[in-house]
Amino acid sequence: MTNPSLLILPGDGIGPEVMAEVRKIIDWFGAKRDLAFDVSEGLVGGAAYDAHGTPLTDETMEQAQQADAVLLGAVGGPKYDDLDFSVKPERGLLRLRKEMDLYSNLRPAQCFDALADFSSLKKDVVAGLDIMIVRELTSGIYFGEPRGIIEEGNERVGINTQRYTESEIDRVARSAFELAMRRDKKLCSMEKANVMESGILWRDVVTEVAKDYPEVELSHMYADNGAMQLVRAPKQFDVIVTDNLFGDILSDAAAMLTGSLGMLPSASLGAPMANGRPKALYEPVHGSAPDIAGQGKANPIACILSFSMALRYSFDQGAEADRLEAAVEKVLAEGGRTADLLGEEGVTPLSTSGMGDAVIAAL
């Protein structure tokens, strides 16, 4: 049997640094747990633009389509701010999401016990927090046509289109209900059905899908109220499902509740491939953090936990994912901290590779 294939796209900013630590972890699983992967590497984002004049080459796109899973670091940076929209680093990531048809973006917002003090929220509001935001990732205003900047009369007009089909809503709703079934069986769907017709359709379809999941308690919330409730009492939620744009904003707010953005992974899943595995891309929630890039300060844990999500969702290795997550918790419990997690006095921060080594030691 051949090994499963992993395509690694470190990207920009701190992407390469944190990915280097993930490669150590992957090697460890190959050597010690008999879980070997065929790893290849490619360019995405600004790094791809610098080399090829495009944020994602057709060759890399094709490799991603063939891979059993893709692991991405981060894209973007001020260096690319003045590039034309069509070749901005972000377009590389968006093309991957769209062409791989990764419609279900899983963004856990989880508060690690050892880090609860680190949140800007009161400890009792966030301690033990464990919610999962399911964000639609291939449609909505990110991709709808018409779009662009046109001339009209004497002025420019900026246009984007939110567009959701029933089947697009149906499939992401199903993935959220499936997740809720494996968790606390509570799902909250968020839109602006009081203002947007696309929100009305969203609510309709989610309500329809709910009939197939009678055990799941479904609720609906306007997205503005959702933002409030996430700040006020986030533990009221189990799974949240929402569209591409609301998901972008709400999942970032939710991530920040935990106080430790450097800790949070994400999975973007599509339909099953011939081998039964879903098309999948895993990436940390944090961005490319150009301000600290290249200094060995970045926290590799979000990227390491993204690999853990890959073990769980792509490779059916739940036990190995548990092992890796336990190792991360152990390092934290023992006081291991990268610079982003400092706060307590007198703790010397671990470097990016120091944290990677600590996780391996804990494994």
Next chain:
Amino acid sequence: MTNPSLLILPGDGIGPEVMAEVRKIIDWFGAKRDLAFDVSEGLVGGAAYDAHGTPLTDETMEQAQQADAVLLGAVGGPKYDDLDFSVKPERGLLRLRKEMDLYSNLRPAQCFDALADFSSLKKDVVAGLDIMIVRELTSGIYFGEPRGIIEEGNERVGINTQRYTESEIDRVARSAFELAMRRDKKLCSMEKANVMESGILWRDVVTEVAKDYPEVELSHMYADNGAMQLVRAPKQFDVIVTDNLFGDILSDAAAMLTGSLGMLPSASLGAPMANGRPKALYEPVHGSAPDIAGQGKANPIACILSFSMALRYSFDQGAEADRLEAAVEKVLAEGGRTADLLGEEGVTPLSTSGMGDAVIAAL
């Protein structure tokens, strides 16, 4: 000289209760400060639908156009959930905003000293918080065409259109810069220029307008990062300017940071009328709270402070607005609390009218 005119639209849920307290305050200013208003009252939202089959009659719309200022309570409620989109309570409010052309929505998020403990955020993160969100209110995805639910192939498709012209962005940006000039001279503009062309135009135009306000320090932030930064360190902001939809969500998140939604007013301003006053509508940030409606539990302060914003922005009565705000702070400092502000042991809550009376006593 005739008195300035005020149109009062209590609306639904707790709207009528909180507005009754504002009327007491208005009467007090007439009797004690020689500031009389010609007050008339009308229906909006579900209340208008129940009486007339539409959430806003043409007569009330016309009255609002003529009034020197409109004061609105709240609209909406589960009773109206199944109404057709075109007659939902919210359409009444949206019609007012659109036809009065109230493009600049001012939403202060201010943390009252006496209530800092009440936030879900740590006290040092929010104590002294005083930011102003300027939300574009007459355009964007709330009003753009085409919109609706259409049939395509075998399925329904929900469509909404984000559409911003240069002049729409220009005028709201100017109002935000003007505000920044009167505050700490810092303005942060939020969009998703990395994903949406309308966001690119937004950023362009705001940058252009900035040339007329060289004293204001302008920054740009992606809206998802904005949501994070509001949770992480809200005091980094002074004035924020953003579009209709992002403004809806971000201002609600910001409001919740203060821990006391029942305290927060808003002003929606348009172009100056013949008499020099801006077209204006004032309303609390909170909704109609149908769960507590009619029980005398609602906090009238947000609505009272909305009247205070009217004194300041419509009637040039900054000193009287200060007087009213000081009275509210005095009541809070002395421990006056409606039910939504409880938390401390052993405090008996004031009723809605009890709070209104306490503010009058403090005046």
